Amino acid sequence: MPQLAKRMGRAKPSAIMAVAEKAKKLKAEGRDIISFSIGVPNFLPGEHVYAAAREALSHDSGQYGSNRGSDALLDAFLKHLEGSGLPGYTRRNLCVGVGAKHLLYNLAEALLDAGDTIAFATPYWTTYVDIADILEAKTLLLPCPPEQNYKLTPAQLDAALAQKPKVFLFNNPSNPTGMVYSKAEIEALAAVVAKHPDTWVVLDDIYNRLVFGDIGYHNFLHSQPQLRERTIVVDSLSKTYGMPGWRVGLIAAPESVAQAVVTLNSNHITNIPEVVSAAATAALSGPQDVTTGKVAEFAAKRDLVLDALAKIPGVVCPRPEGAFYAFPDISVAFGKTHAGSGIAIDSDVDVCNALLEVKGVACVPGSAFGEPRALRISYTCSTPQLTDGMARIQQFFAELV
Numbered sequence: 068m069p070q071l072a073k074r075m076g077r078a079k080p081s082a083i084m085a086v087a088e089k090a091k092k093l094k095a096e097g098r099d100i101i102s103f104s105i106g107v108p109n110f111l112p113g114e115h116v117y118a119a120a121r122e123a124l125s126h127d128s129g130q131y132g133s134n135r136g137s138d139a140l141l142d143a144f145l146k147h148l149e150g151s152g153l154p155g156y157t158r159r160n161l162c163v164g165v166g167a168k169h170l171l172y173n174l175a176e177a178l179l180d181a182g183d184t185i186a187f188a189t190p191y192w193t194t195y196v197d198i199a200d201i202l203e204a205k206t207l208l209l210p211c212p213p214e215q216n217y218k219l220t221p222a223q224l225d226a227a228l229a230q231k232p233k234v235f236l237f238n239n240p241s242n243p244t245g246m247v248y249s250k251a252e253i254e255a256l257a258a259v260v261a262k263h264p265d266t267w268v269v270l271d272d273i274y275n276r277l278v279f280g281d282i283g284y285h286n287f288l289h290s291q292p293q294l295r296e297r298t299i300v301v302d303s304l305s306k307t308y309g310m311p312g313w314r315v316g317l318i319a320a321p322e323s324v325a326q327a328v329v330t331l332n333s334n335h336i337t338n339i340p341e342v343v344s345a346a347a348t349a350a351l352s353g354p355q356d357v358t359t360g361k362v363a364e365f366a367a368k369r370d371l372v373l374d375a376l377a378k379i380p381g382v383v384c385p386r387p388e389g390a391f392y393a394f395p396d397i398s399v400a401f402g403k404t405h406a407g408s409g410i411a412i413d414s415d416v417d418v419c420n421a422l423l424e425v426k427g428v429a430c431v432p433g434s435a436f437g438e439p440r441a442l443r444i445s446y447t448c449s450t451p452q453l454t455d456g457m458a459r460i461q462q463f464f465a466e467l468v
């Protein structure tokens with residue numbers, strides 16, 4: 068009997084999808100389930116995006132497209148980069164992908180040989196570890212516990228980069244924590260990166276327009292523009308424009324890296340569809356009011372979640388300033404038992420299983436993100452559902468003995 072490739076023994080399905088599937092199944096069985104699990108923005112793009120897609124359909128070429136991306140989409144992304152304080156790129160620095168996930172995978176293929184090291188902060192987005200595992204890269208995890216607001220410090224980064232990892236991957240705003248680095252914090256980290264010339268820098272900034280209050284979006288390249296020669300900026304339309312299913316991501320990179328990803332595209336996907344490109348171009352270059360409105364709405368929902376969590380004794384939640392996640396430390400529950408059900412709680416996974424079982428609320432265990440003291444709440448559902456779900460979480464903790 069022929070065997071699967073050895074690498075498939077290292078490939079794991081997404082832990083987040085597993086929770087989402089379980090919640091979906093219970094819902095289908097008629098249970099009253101509130102899902103805070105999957106990181107979906109829960110809104111649809113503006114009408115102009117659909118109009119552009121319809122228009123593209125009516126002129127469909129029916130042909131293969133560019134491996135790099137359509138000129139119109141690349142130009143729209145160049146404008147977006149300029150608007151984010153990153154001018155001076157050309158089309159040759161860019162490449163499109165089937166979402167940021169696909170680009171991150173291709174970047175890992177392009178930059179890492181088996182045995183090379185990729186460094187990133189914990190808590191991390193689960194896929195980072197999964198991609199490294201599949202490609203047999205080593206991970207250098209930099210623990211950023213709630214006590215340091217889940218943020219990487221310059222000293223930690225300095226020590227990590229002194230080990231000369233091939234790639235340093237940095238995510239801001241963060242999934243799963245919602246943390247956003249301030250201008251001063253980014254400048255300090257960028258100064259450290261500048262001291263270590265042997266490491267590629269991948270900036271997963273896909274939540275860059277989902278930032279609350281005045282903290283703003285800051286990028287290493289703002290203060291250290293010379294880092295551009297070894298930095299790749301990853302962006303996506305999924306979260307910002309309510310288009311996760313459309314599958315569009317983009318990178319801005321040194322020409323050699325962009326070309327490597329173009330070459331991988333030419334062997335994997337050829338191109339993203341024409342209609343999708345047209346919709347993505349319209350989203351990036353058209354009115355931004357849907358996104359702006361959502362930022363205000365998510366900030367209000369963040370407040371609702373924090374207020375509810377603050378009422379649970381012993382639960383600590385560093386204040387998210389962007390994206391749409393909260394990542395409370397719920398370790399106060401460990402060693403207790405849920406009074407009504409008799410379920411013993413010894414871990415984040417126990418908390419999430421019991422919450423789903425007893426209260427019908429689906430959250431993702433923090434261990435999926437490398438922080439087993441926490442759980443992730445994705446708070447994009449409707450306000451009534453969010454209020455109800457948070458009340459159920461409060462009740463659950465009140466019932467622990």
Ligand SMILES: Cc1ncc(COP(=O)(O)O)c(C=O)c1O
Nearest residue numbers: 106166167168192242303305316
């Ligand atoms: C930090 C981070 N990077 C990348 C992605 C992938 O996004 P996309 O839908 O563009 O593949 C996600 C999606 O959840 C994410 O949270």
